[in-house]
Amino acid sequence: MYKTLLLAGLVGLASAKPQVPPSPVLLTTTKAGVVPVAPTPFPGVETIEGALIDDGPALPGFVGPGGNATVQSNLPAATYSAVLPSTNFDNLTGSTITGTIVGMAMQGGQGVMFNISFSGLPDAAMYGPLVYHIHEMPVSGGNCTTSLGHLDPTNRGELHACDTANPASCQAGDLAGKHGNITSATFMATYTDPYLSTNPNSSYFFGNRSIVIHSKNATRLTCANFAMGTNGSNSSTSTSASGSSPSSTAGASAANSLNCFSAAAYAMIIAVASVYLL
Ligand SMILES: *[C@@H]1O[C@H](CO)[C@@H](O)[C@H](O)[C@H]1NC(C)=O
Ligand SMILES: *[C@@H]1O[C@H](CO)[C@@H](O)[C@H](O)[C@H]1NC(C)=O
Ligand SMILES: *[C@@H]1O[C@H](CO)[C@@H](O)[C@H](O)[C@H]1NC(C)=O
Ligand SMILES: *[C@@H]1O[C@H](CO)[C@@H](O)[C@H](O)[C@H]1NC(C)=O
Ligand SMILES: *[C@@H]1O[C@H](CO)[C@@H](O)[C@H](O)[C@H]1NC(C)=O
Ligand SMILES: *[C@@H]1O[C@H](CO)[C@@H](O)[C@H](O)[C@H]1NC(C)=O
Ligand SMILES: *[C@@H]1O[C@H](CO)[C@@H](O)[C@H](O)[C@H]1NC(C)=O
Numbered sequence: 201m202y203k204t205l206l207l208a209g210l211v212g213l214a215s216a217k218p219q220v221p222p223s224p225v226l227l228t229t230t231k232a233g234v235v236p237v238a239p240t241p242f243p244g245v246e247t248i249e250g251a252l253i254d255d256g257p258a259l260p261g262f263v264g265p266g267g268n269a270t271v272q273s274n275l276p277a278a279t280y281s282a283v284l285p286s287t288n289f290d291n292l293t294g295s296t297i298t299g300t301i302v303g304m305a306m307q308g309g310q311g312v313m314f315n316i317s318f319s320g321l322p323d324a325a326m327y328g329p330l331v332y333h334i335h336e337m338p339v340s341g342g343n344c345t346t347s348l349g350h351l352d353p354t355n356r357g358e359l360h361a362c363d364t365a366n367p368a369s370c371q372a373g374d375l376a377g378k379h380g381n382i383t384s385a386t387f388m389a390t391y392t393d394p395y396l397s398t399n400p401n402s403s404y405f406f407g408n409r410s411i412v413i414h415s416k417n418a419t420r421l422t423c424a425n426f427a428m429g430t431n432g433s434n435s436s437t438s439t440s441a442s443g444s445s446p447s448s449t450a451g452a453s454a455a456n457s458l459n460c461f462s463a464a465a466y467a468m469i470i471a472v473a474s475v476y477l478l
């Protein structure tokens with residue numbers, strides 16, 4: 201699979217702008233994202249870290265091979281929250297983003313109610329609109345890149361923006377796509393998302409995953425893991441990315457470059473992908 205990615209990446213490097221979008225192809229792994237088969241005529245390739253490299257317009261009706269997302273019902277009562285680490289100073293934006301996202305379902309309920317409060321967000325005019333997503337894996341060692349790609353049980357991929365008119369067609373983890381971007385220094389939102397679950401048997405389960413906030417060019421600014429409980433009210437609560445600060449420093453590390461659109465970053469991705477191969 202990594203070989204396919206490498207090939208796709210190399211071809212992507214050599215080609216120009218995207219043409220007609222490809223049909224989604226089913227991945228052989230559980231990793232989020234639709235990876236085109238190599239060779240490919242367009243550079244829309246998701247990295248092995250799940251960063252967005254190139255996306256097209258929202259295409260009405262565009263869904264992954266798993267079809268539309270399924271409404272999650274008859275859920276167990278549970279609350280999972282993620283608290284952003286207050287120690288994370290982001291060097292790219294000069295900001296320390298703090299806050300909490302709490303997701304809660306009622307016994308037998310449908311969908312998950314999220315209550316979000318983020319502050320200290322960087323200037324939206326410069327770095328935004330910021331986006332935030334539930335990522336597939338928890339963060340390890342404070343490194344946001346280890347959370348891999350977006351939670352995407354329908355395997356929709358990254359090639360086209362979420363069509364807000366049909367949220368079932370979006371990646372389940374694409375909260376910003378479905379419910380709106382972050383456009384101010386303080387962000388509060390409350391909504392119910394029918395395509396996420398508190399049932400650990402569901403592929404839409406979010407309680408063992410993470411939240412990641414990105415700048416406009418997909419750099420991961422901060423991240424935190426979900427854990428059972430509300431913010432502070434449960435000893436098993438919280439959370440933040442394993443103690444240390446998430447590494448998201450601008451251009452300073454391979455991890456960061458993996459999250460960007462530029463050709464240089466693309467080359468870096470290939471370099472890192474090669475390391476994975478070797
Ligand atoms: C996805 O849902 C939309 C809106 O309900 C519907 O028009 C479309 O046919 C569905 N697509 C698939 C592949 O099920
Ligand atoms: C932050 O950026 C400044 C200026 O580019 C650099 O001198 C400093 O080492 C960086 N800090 C970290 C933690 O990367
Ligand atoms: C959401 O969280 C805020 C605190 O950040 C709280 O004041 C508010 O009551 C909560 N809303 C709901 C619907 O739980
Ligand atoms: C998950 O599946 C197991 C095995 O089928 C079942 O015993 C359990 O009740 C299920 N949990 C929930 C929350 O549905
Ligand atoms: C999270 O839970 C889902 C659903 O049970 C499971 O498929 C997945 O492997 C879990 N992820 C981790 C990192 O434990
Ligand atoms: C949300 O932000 C992303 C990234 O900056 C941008 O591509 C997208 O168009 C924005 N969506 C809306 C509805 O403004
Ligand atoms: C607190 O954590 C325990 C153990 O993980 C869990 O059983 C309990 O449901 C949690 N309480 C709340 C309010 O989430």
Ligand SMILES: *[C@@H]1O[C@H](CO)[C@@H](O)[C@H](O)[C@H]1NC(C)=O
Pocket residue numbers: 283298299300317431432
């Ligand atoms: C969650 O905890 C953090 C740090 O303990 C605090 O700053 C924040 O206000 C809390 N958020 C809510 C919604 O209670």
Ligand SMILES: *[C@@H]1O[C@H](CO)[C@@H](O)[C@H](O)[C@H]1NC(C)=O
Pocket residue numbers: 249343344345346447453454455472
């Ligand atoms: C972060 O994790 C990614 C993916 O596992 C890895 O390639 C990268 O080297 C890590 N960065 C740091 C600074 O540890």
Ligand SMILES: *[C@@H]1O[C@H](CO)[C@@H](O)[C@H](O)[C@H]1NC(C)=O
Pocket residue numbers: 292326327415417419450451457460461462465
């Ligand atoms: C991402 O955007 C920021 C702010 O515009 C910029 O400083 C940084 O260099 C960009 N990163 C890449 C790799 O393009």
